[in-house]
Amino acid sequence: MNFTLKIWRQKNRTDKGKLVTYAVSNIPPDASFLEVLDVLNGDLVRKGEEPVAFDHDCREGICGSCGIMIEGRAHGPNRKAATCELRMRSFPDGDTLTVEPWRARPFPVIKDLVVDRSAFDRIMQAGGYVSVKTGQAPDANAIPVPKHHAEEAMDAAACIGCGACVATCPNGSAMLFVAAKVSQLALLPQGHAERKERVERMLAQMDAEGFGSCSNTYACEAECPKQVSVQHIARLNREFVRATAL
Amino acid sequence: MSKPVAFLSSSVGRKMLMALSGLFLCSFLLVHLYINLFLFKQDQGAEFEMYGHFMATYPLIRPLEIGLFAGFLLHGVIGIWLWIMNRRARPVRYSVSRAGDNSTLSSRIMWATGTVVGIFLVIHVNGFFVQSRFITPERPMFEIVREAFTNPWLVAFYLIALAFLAYHLKHGFQSAFQTFGLRYSRYERLIEFVGMLFWLLVPLGFAAMPLYFLWAY
Numbered sequence: 163m164n165f166t167l168k169i170w171r172q173k174n175r176t177d178k179g180k181l182v183t184y185a186v187s188n189i190p191p192d193a194s195f196l197e198v199l200d201v202l203n204g205d206l207v208r209k210g211e212e213p214v215a216f217d218h219d220c221r222e223g224i225c226g227s228c229g230i231m232i233e234g235r236a237h238g239p240n241r242k243a244a245t246c247e248l249r250m251r252s253f254p255d256g257d258t259l260t261v262e263p264w265r266a267r268p269f270p271v272i273k274d275l276v277v278d279r280s281a282f283d284r285i286m287q288a289g290g291y292v293s294v295k296t297g298q299a300p301d302a303n304a305i306p307v308p309k310h311h312a313e314e315a316m317d318a319a320a321c322i323g324c325g326a327c328v329a330t331c332p333n334g335s336a337m338l339f340v341a342a343k344v345s346q347l348a349l350l351p352q353g354h355a356e357r358k359e360r361v362e363r364m365l366a367q368m369d370a371e372g373f374g375s376c377s378n379t380y381a382c383e384a385e386c387p388k389q390v391s392v393q394h395i396a397r398l399n400r401e402f403v404r405a406t407a408l
Numbered sequence: 409m410s411k412p413v414a415f416l417s418s419s420v421g422r423k424m425l426m427a428l429s430g431l432f433l434c435s436f437l438l439v440h441l442y443i444n445l446f447l448f449k450q451d452q453g454a455e456f457e458m459y460g461h462f463m464a465t466y467p468l469i470r471p472l473e474i475g476l477f478a479g480f481l482l483h484g485v486i487g488i489w490l491w492i493m494n495r496r497a498r499p500v501r502y503s504v505s506r507a508g509d510n511s512t513l514s515s516r517i518m519w520a521t522g523t524v525v526g527i528f529l530v531i532h533v534n535g536f537f538v539q540s541r542f543i544t545p546e547r548p549m550f551e552i553v554r555e556a557f558t559n560p561w562l563v564a565f566y567l568i569a570l571a572f573l574a575y576h577l578k579h580g581f582q583s584a585f586q587t588f589g590l591r592y593s594r595y596e597r598l599i600e601f602v603g604m605l606f607w608l609l610v611p612l613g614f615a616a617m618p619l620y621f622l623w624a625y
């Protein structure tokens with residue numbers, strides 16, 4: 163398969179950056195999008211040009227680093243998939259694809275397609291933890307957890323912190339990410355000790371980082387590679403009311 | 409931080425004020441629609457006029473009017489403020505956007521549909537409320553309504569504005585319940601059903617009045 167890629171090239175944080183057009187050819191349909199970037203980078207290096215910088219690590223959809231906007235869709239057009247899981251057979255042969263970094267004020271571009279997502283780390287540091295004493299593992303039945311709570315907590319815990327929710331939200335809001343973390347811990351007994359402080363602190367950090375606010379467009383849920391549901395945002399909102407109004 | 413300060417200083421708290429004021433305005437729409445339905449009574453506006461008189465003279469109505477005005481102001485000001493903040497969260501925009509693939513148009517243009525409704529409201533309040541309360545209080549309201557709604561241009565303007573209101577409510581009504589964290593509960597079906605009745609029937613009910621006057625007079 164052959165493709166024309168218009169890729170965002172930006173030398174560093176302060177460079178203005180622009181879209182540069184590249185042609186890639188003889189791509190197997192089962193190649194992942196990241197592998198196409200590998201092929202392109204091989205060509206660029208052989209020509210003595212600077213390769214395209216992009217984030218990647220696990221290449222199996224579990225680390226969350228491969229965030230790229232492809233033709234206006236976070237992680238490309240497929241649902242339930244990160245960029246590393248996107249196969250080129252999802253596109254028609256000869257297609258032109260515009261490839262951009264995540265765009266949000268709290269995610270500044272470092273180079274080309276790589277953005278600084280440490281704003282998420284700071285939100286986690288603000289409250290995404292539990293204060294538990296370490297020691298021997300407790301007896302499995304010592305703390306009863308209803309099955310549906312465990313299931314929902316697991317669904318929230320599936321969040322890999324990729325930032326697709328922020329990238330795709332018209333408001334650049336991080337609510338789905340924050341909701342996944344708050345919801346996961348609010349559903350489990352271990353999270354109850356800091357329940358109120360957690361939601362207040364994480365939301366305050368979210369605002370301080372400059373993320374937008376949620377207007378319930380639900381674009382995040384549609385693009386989340388782990389299908390984290392906006393019902394966790396509803397729970398986050400309830401946790402917020404519990405902490406600040408009741 | 410004290411609780412009210414924590415509430416108001418969070419973007420989620422401001423969203424909740426948005427939802428509260430939005431639903432308060434929705435409740436006002438229902439009362440307004442109910443009274444206006446008396447325009448259809450074949451009594452040359454006698455009973456409609458009675459309600460109008462009650463509204464103009466009953467002392468408890470004043471604080472409600474002021475509250476309603478404040479509600480509109482709060483909703484509009486916070487709405488535009490949130491919208492500006494949200495624009496700022498993405499200073500560099502995407503060169504290709506396919507927002508239609510993952511969200512509804514009505515949810516993305518609340519600021520625009522809201523602004524159109526806001527402009528309409530200024531004209532509407534000036535045309536009816538200000539006229540009958542301050543400028544020509546001796547004229548029956550029914551007369552003012554008849555004069556206005558026999559003008560086809562004004563009727564067309566009302567219909568367009570009501571279409572925008574319907575679109576605003578299509579997203580807004582259910583969105584408010586998500587903001588309160590009440591969707592995805594046992595009430596989900598109910599909220600969706602009432603929401604659909606609301607955004608369709610309320611604007612249709614209002615639209616019936618100018619159409620009726622245009623046709624009957």
Ligand code: HEM
Nearest residue numbers: 377427430433434484487518519522523526580583584587
């Ligand atoms: C009869 C008049 C109006 C009614 C019944 C109404 C109702 C609502 C409701 C129920 C919401 C949903 C709140 C939520 O998402 O939690 C909403 C949102 C919104 N309204 Fe209105 N509204 C009215 C007029 C206006 C006006 C005059 C403006 C002026 C600019 C406006 C701007 C907005 C905006 C920007 C939002 C979205 C807020 C967000 O999601 O962040 N609305 N409205």
Ligand code: SF4
Nearest residue numbers: 321322324325327386
């Ligand atoms: S909620 Fe989904 S889209 Fe957002 S960071 Fe987590 S995995 Fe990514």
Ligand code: FES
Nearest residue numbers: 221225226228246
């Ligand atoms: S590289 Fe790890 S999720 Fe894509």
